[in-house]
Amino acid sequence: MSSAVIFPAQPEQILKGLGKLWTSLGQEEKQQGKPTVLRACAMTLIVATDEPDGGFSASQTIAELMREHPSRGIVLAVSPEAEHELEARVLAQCWKPFGKAQQICCEQIEITARPDSWPNVGPTLVGLIAADLPVIFWCRHKTALDTSATEDQKAGLQAVIRLANKVVIDTQGLPAAAALQMLSALRAKGRTVADLEWTRLTKWRQPIAQIFDNPARQTPYSQFRAIEIAHTGDQLPSCAAYAGAWFSAPYKANVSFVKVDGYGPGLHRIALRAKSEEIVFERTGSDCMRLYSTNGQQRSYTYEERMDTGLMTEELAILGSDPAFETAFARAVELLHDQD
């Protein structure tokens, strides 16, 4: 990773900084007389964060993501200690595939705003978007997403959302009702919205779905009329609401949510019940899961808490609409409404 100095975040200066960066990387090529650096970019990935590390962990995640989703990464952080109202630095995230001579490099821009300058980041970003490529906005700025956000925080957030084709948020830890409300507000702006709590469910949904790939199985899915979702924590988490919604959506099965002292956080067990069969997928330890059916089938799985990099890798592979999530979201809204 090469880095440059911090300077006021003027788009032209940032672009000039990027130009210089690539020229310096090219010098190495000239010296060695062979291609040593490959520049890669498939999208603009904007990450806004209010984490106290000033965007360090967001930068790290972008560096890991670039292996599968090379992008122009832009990290937006907020710090009252910033030297300038808006300041920037540019750097290249490079990695060398095992056994290869050439490095793969993606450019990264880090912009730090003083809290009162946060609304100005949007106009700065307009000139920094990589041309003709999708723009993904991953919002880790929890304060700006919160209903108690200030007008400035909201305005700053809206300015970035306007630039994005897809907005990714993570409602982990939020009660389902608040999470769905937040998503509804973002969807109302006409943007494709993704929730990493839904992404976490893939590892639960896929093994269960595979069971019903067998057309010869005796109990078809339409006969599973009761779905029970067990979760940890006092309040219903959004992942539990999504799970109940997804599994009940096809035939409008009954859904019940139960709170348990299981392995958490979040989902602990999914049970599908028909008259003649019960299928249960549950966590049986901190690192294991078991899928079994009362018809005698059983399979064990390793449970791993999915890191942001893995979740975003999955999410960045879907740039258009996600019909499964749309279905689950709509049904989750119905379920919560019924619960009220």
Added chain:
Amino acid sequence: MSVLVQAPPEVNPLQDPLRFERRVPPCAIVIFGASGDLSKRKLLPSLYRLFYERRISPDFAVIGSSRTPMSDDQFRERMKESVSKFLEEAPFDEDVWKSFAQCLFYVPGDLNVPSSYDDIRSKLAEVEKSHRTADNVLFYLSTQPSHYAEAILELGAHQLNTGKGWRRVIIEKPFGHDLQSARKLNDEIHKVFDESAIYRIDHYLGKETVQNILAFRFGNGIFEPLWNRRYVDHIQITAAESIGVEGRGGYYQEAGALRDMIQNHLSQVMATVMMEPPTVFDATNVRDERAKLLRAVRVMKHEDVPKYAVAGQYGPALVGGQQVPGFRQEPSVDPDSQTETYAAVTFFIDNWRWAGTPVYIRTGKRMPKRVTDIAIQFKAPPLGLFQQETKTGLREVRPNLLVLRIQPEEGISLRFLSKSPGSGMRLRPVSMDFNYGSSFGERSPTAYETLLLDAMIGDPTLYTRQDMVEASWQIVQPILDVWANSKFYFPNYPAGSWGPKAADDMLAQQGHVWRIP
């Protein structure tokens, strides 16, 4: 009169194709030759990897069969050793293995003994109940090619070719040893299996980068208009190996480079690069176009073979400071062997798109490095305004070269001329590179993973069809005939070189030179 209408099976409403892997139906895989090298090195490691990644149905079983007497547990133990040893770019997980091992079974038996097939039928019935395989069965013939016809006829005689579920059979190469034997084998197999159930495997077609040729050509609009005789000067396909026959001297002596590589792998690659766009991307249309291309390859007259085909055999040499034996010094090889370890052929495609554009294919063992690529050499601009700066001075060249690299650095590069910085209009070639592995950091599935999954799903796009196999034998048959009656003065190239001088002369007569990949 009442009419009974059977309800169609319920479509799985829980599928999410954007996030889940492709749907793979439940099935049992019967591997004949299960104690052989292919099973140990490729098939079981690929199946384990698919299981590890949850890409195959949980309702799944493997029944291995060979002459070696073994229990299920002994088979599992042996396969565990092989899988942990030959698993490529993936960790071996003890817990996952335990689950996987529960799906492995073994039936000892001899392909010549009819009762072996009864034992397999009993085991299939057993796993259908215990593993819910829905009576779908995929047979994999990983045996000596001479047993293919016999094994398939026995499957038919024991009615293992039909059932409540589907039946498919995968057949390894070589599919025949010449055109006549390939036709005969096809006839025998068709007595038992319909063509739609026959999956002739050519693992080159399963390679990610070979599949990417289709994406590159037909997913982009800018290359296809140039993809013809008007703009392409010639095409070179190279498949070089740095190693020798590595203990396969006996087999290789019977096969030779032409049969081992050009008749199957490289002719299929040529067809993929040069075929017409299919109207729909499905198995039938893609394979129709590949077959059409192969049928359009000009079949050489016997008297033209010396002009358009070159055979070579490596001799001993000092490579990288080490003395390397020649082919004739390899174990199990006849010291006077006439088998070619190198073959280079010029093909012409007699169709509207490619008429007059030569395609040069070369393959060999003990070459300077391991590389497989396809180079599309575009014609020079009609007027040479600029001269290119080279090590030996200034000269005009054909600047635009598109290279599709299959291995080891999978990717695509386009070479074009650019002005050198500074005063004066001096040009030098630069390369625009797309590196497959590094641009998509995720691990690519191996060819066998891809092809096994396709067979389970019932997608034969990447498998060869009867007409493709016969067409590819047809184009090499005159060369085989002439070479069989020729006396070669082998060895004619030293190990560690790019082949015999005659191969350079073959291109020189068309005004071309081999690239150094």
